Amino acid sequence: MTRWRYTWRATHVAPWLLGAAISLLLALVHSHGPVAAPLQIGAFLLGAGAGFVTDDPAAETLAPSPTTLRARQGLRVAGAALATALAAVVLASLARPSGIGEAGALVAMTAGILGLNLGVSGVAGRRRGWRHGGLVSGPAVLFVVIASSALPPQWRLLPTGDIPGGWPAICTRWALASLLGLLLLAYSLRDPARSAVNARWWRPTA
């Protein structure tokens, strides 16, 4: 419990809270308009806000603690994922989507954007220091989503007009995006003291 409390206090949650507040406001204001826009914006804002949770100014000081990087960041990421899931449910219930298909697609989109943001944030933190993840992840994910418009319709993350394959296809591609992001995150949270050369199985003289 103490670990959760301190982790919560040490986590940069202000961007996520701001994103959640704006998303909520949009969902309330647009409750009579088209469903997709406020929920899409909400998904991006929650995801981009979650990208900041991996930022850790004390990362170097805490690096040699027995609690591994994966465990330390895992708590933050779990908190962000849980909060984002709750927020997505609230937003979806406020926006009243047309059916289970649309609702599922929007939830899958939120999960995909969250996963991508966490993955990019983790890689940026790993490569540039754990202060830059949030700065990089939001714009990078927006770029990926816009750039996916150049792909064939069945691979676009935000398709326009008729959707080949319908809602299930959208759910699948966002689920894949989420998986990709989580794999990137897992890769970026490897222990810094672990390297291929130094690994026991690799060293010939072990």
Place this chain on the structure above:
Amino acid sequence: MSSLSLENVGKKFGSTPALAGVRLEVEPSVTGLLGPNGAGKTTLLRMAATVLAPDSGRIRILGRDPAHPHERVEIRRRLGYVPQEPGFYRNFTAFDFVDYVAVLKDIAERRRRHDEVRKVLDYVGLRDHAHQRIKALSGGMRQRLALAQALLGDPELLILDEATAGLDPEQRLRFREMISVLPQRPTVLISTHQTDDVSALCQRVVVLIAGTIRFDGTPAELAATASDRVWVDADRDERAAVSWRTSAGQFRHIGERPADAQSVTPTVDDAYLLLSGADISARSS
């Protein structure tokens, strides 16, 4: 058994070599690591703190292999580390920050943990500031806070990267006192630019230049490498490798002493400058 053992360790950042074939055995004592900026000191200390893996070679810390996950955790339970630029959560109080580090160091039992936190804060002289937010602490206090978190759990190996940087003379003296009377007598590996810290504190000194070890011995032995190579004169001597005007108004010269010049007793500073100055001259020529 040595507390830290580096065997032919190498590390590159891109195409820039930071360490090349470093061999070092650190026994329980206070060891100073001297070297100019970019010599590879921080890289070496980060490896010793299990924060960075080498590209080549082998490291053993406290008799264990940091490449192995379980052994790494064991090492980390018995290790204290003050990085070159310690980071903090500025909205935490000093007590909360050290308590958080204690939680991460697996000191689970609350009462024991709080006693331990109070003990280390007392030890670094931050008892009266324990409940002040970190953003309100001075630079010197933050440096002491960084030391406090490193002392949690009575570490067997204490790694301090330029821990005296930014401290005023009084705080530096206090720091030396703290390190020299640590109750558990841990192995201390300290990197510094302050040669007087090395003379006053370290039983052993290692000089690292351009990623390789150029000297390994006691401070007295380091000073002795400059015997007959330090002289004082009223004017600047162009033949000296390094020279500067002292507070007495004379020039202190280091290098190949001319036959007519009168040598003076060298200090660790002289010997270090001779080593690093010669290297700089060689590289610039």
Place this chain on the structure above:
Amino acid sequence: MRAVSAGPGLAQLVLLEGRRLALHPLFLAGVVVAAGGCAAFLARGWSTSGWTVYAGFALMAPFTMVATNVVTLRDHRADTVEQHEALPMPVSTRVGALLTAILAPTLLTVAGLGAVTAYAASRFALDEVDLLVLASLPLIMTALAALGVALARWMPSAFVAPALAVAFYFWTPGDDPSAWRVLMPLNSADDTGAAVMRLPYLLGLTLLFAGAALAQPQRSRTSVLLALVGAALVTLSAAAVLT
């Protein structure tokens, strides 16, 4: 005290910041998006895919906005705010240099857009509205880039500009037929009147945001003047579009 002092130092700073902005990864990401828009047009022709040129270049603007925001926030990230406040060049001059440096990515955009427009005009019949809409693109970029600087000065958080970029992106393709839609920076006008009035509107936004970016706790004549002229242009042109 003058708000912005001219001099060789300022010119050097403008060049430095201009180069930094023109090579910023986020601006380059915008260039990739614009190139994608142009590629779609080249593959399918003006009548079906001419809009992709507009969309591609328009989307460069939010990326440039985030780039200027990130560049302006670097003192906060590096904890060098106090260090730079001690420099002889005042904050307003450094912000002024950054605002002027926006010209670098804008000129590159004008060059790219000019080449595409010239090519399109030589092969297809572009009408008046097409040309006016294309002409508004560099102004969209300057307006949002200035907004990026202003946001960084008054809301120093790396989250705000990307959040706004997302909002601009998703509101853009809306089907709302009301005239208000035209006032969203990334949207285009469908008729000549609105397309003409969007030019002073976007110029006004640029001046307004630049004034906000230059504003200081102490009174600054330059920023107040810019903001007043900007607000007047925005109000008048918006009124013209809406009526």
